[in-house]
Amino acid sequence: MFESKQDLAPLLLKLEKHVSFGVADREAFLRLAAFRKTISAGAYVTREEDRVQVCTGLLSGFAYSHKTLRDGSRQIVSVHVSGDLLNLQDAMFGTASHNVQIMTPAVVASIQASELIRIAAERPVIQRALWLSTLVDGSVFSEWITNVGRRDARSRIAHLLCEFAMRLKVIGLCNDLTYTLPMTQVQIADATGLTAIHVNRTIQALRSDGLIRTDKRTVAIEDWVGLTRTAGFKVDYLHQGAVAA
Amino acid sequence: MFESKQDLAPLLLKLEKHVSFGVADREAFLRLAAFRKTISAGAYVTREEDRVQVCTGLLSGFAYSHKTLRDGSRQIVSVHVSGDLLNLQDAMFGTASHNVQIMTPAVVASIQASELIRIAAERPVIQRALWLSTLVDGSVFSEWITNVGRRDARSRIAHLLCEFAMRLKVIGLCNDLTYTLPMTQVQIADATGLTAIHVNRTIQALRSDGLIRTDKRTVAIEDWVGLTRTAGFKVDYLHQGAVAA
C-alpha cells in the first residue's frame, strides 16, 4: 500500500524545524515511496545486528532504542516520538547496533534506505535537515550520558520527566505540564540505569514532595521550577528553537 | 597564519572513511581557510553556553567534551583523537551545550562555521561525510550510555580501554595492543561515572587479573580476549569499516 502525500507530514514537520525547505524539496520528500504500517506494542522494528535496508519513520505512537548486555540487562538509549526517524543510523550503515522496539501501538512509514540516500544526495537541503536532526540526537545522547553517569536516582528521573514534558509539548502532547507517559517503571529503570524497584520508590518520593502527581500513565508536573531544579534541567540541549545560519 | 594544503589532511582522512571524495571535493576541502594553533593541555576550546562561530578540528593530540553539574561534578561525554572535529554540533547550532577542553598539548585548525556550512551546502559529498561522521558519533554515544548505565565499574573501565585500543589503532597510535592513554584516573572517573578512588582500585584489579599492564601513561593489554569479555565489548558500534552504499 503506497500512500498519499500527507502521510509523511509528521516527518517533514520535524525535519523542517532546523532547515526551511523549498517547495520542490518538500514535494520531493512527500513523494518518497513509503510503506505504511500499523504496529502493536512490543514489536521490533530492527534487532541488534540485523541487516537493515529500510528506514522507518514514526508517524504516531512511541518507540525506543535499546541495547542488551550479555547478562540480560538492558539499556534504553533513546525514546522516539512521532516525527522521529527510528533507525536512520542503521539504515545508513546497513546494519543495526541496537534494537528498536515499539512502545505503544504505532503507525510507521517504511522508506527504502536507498531512496533516502538518493534523495539526500540529490537535495542538499534535505541532507542538511537529516544531518542537523542527527546532530540534535547527539546532543540528547550527551545529556543522557550525563544523566546516568553523574546524577542520583532522584535527579535522573526528574530529568527524564522534564525532557519528556518539553519534547511532548512541541508535538502537542503536553498541555498544562500534563502528559501521558507511555513508559512502564521497568522501562524508566532501563532508561535511567536503575532498577524498577528503586524507580518506584523514587517516584513515590517525587510525589510526596509535591513535585509531580501521577494517575495511571498520566504525569502531571505540579512544581515545574522545583522539578527542573532537582533535575538540573537546562532545556538548551534539546535544540527546540530555530537554528542559526 | 593561513596554512598550506596538507594541514587539514588528518580531518580529510577521517571524513573519507565512509565516503570517497572526488578530486574537486578533496581540493575544495583542503582549500578551506584554516587558522592553525598549538594549544597547551587544559585549555578550553569552547565553554558551555558560549556563542560559537568557529569549528575546531584536532590535527594532533587529544581533547575531550564534558558537562558540568551544579554540584561541581563533571561528566566526560566524549574523547577526541586527531582527525576529529571537536565542536561540530556547537558550530552548526551557534551555541555550545558542553565544554570542549584540550587533554594533551595539541595542534588544532580553526575553520569559520560559515565556511563549513557553505562548503557543505555546495558539495553534497562533503555534507554526506560530515553527516555520517555525526552518525558514528551518535553510535558511540549510545554505547557510552550503556556503559555508564548498565555495566559495573570493572566492565566500564575495561570497555573504555578496549574502545581506545581500537580507535587509536586506526590512527596508528596503538601497536601490539599497547598505547599511551592520555587520561588521568580522575578523567577516567569522569568518563565512566565513577570516583577516581574506585577507578584506581578497579584498575589495580584489572592488572592483578593479568588483563592489562600499565606503566606511567602507557597501557598494554595482556589478554585482549579476556578484556573484551569482561567489558562486553563488541567493536561494530565504532563503524570503523567501510560503509554500504
Added chain:
DNA sequence: CGAACTTTTGACAAGCATCAACACGTGTGG
C-alpha cells in the same frame, strides 16, 4: 474470569562513594 503484567512493600546485601591521609613526581619561584 483468569493469566500476565505492573506497581508496591519489606528485609537485607553489596558496590561504590566519602573522608582522610600519605607517597611520588614535576614544575616553579624565591
Added chain:
DNA sequence: CCACACGTGTTGATGCTTGTCAAAAGTTCG
C-alpha cells in the same frame, strides 16, 4: 638550587545509595 605547591596515584576505614530477593496487591486484556 632548594623549598614548596600542586597534581596524580595509592591506601584504609566507614557509610550510604542502590541492588537483590521475595511476595502481595492492583491493573489490563484476551
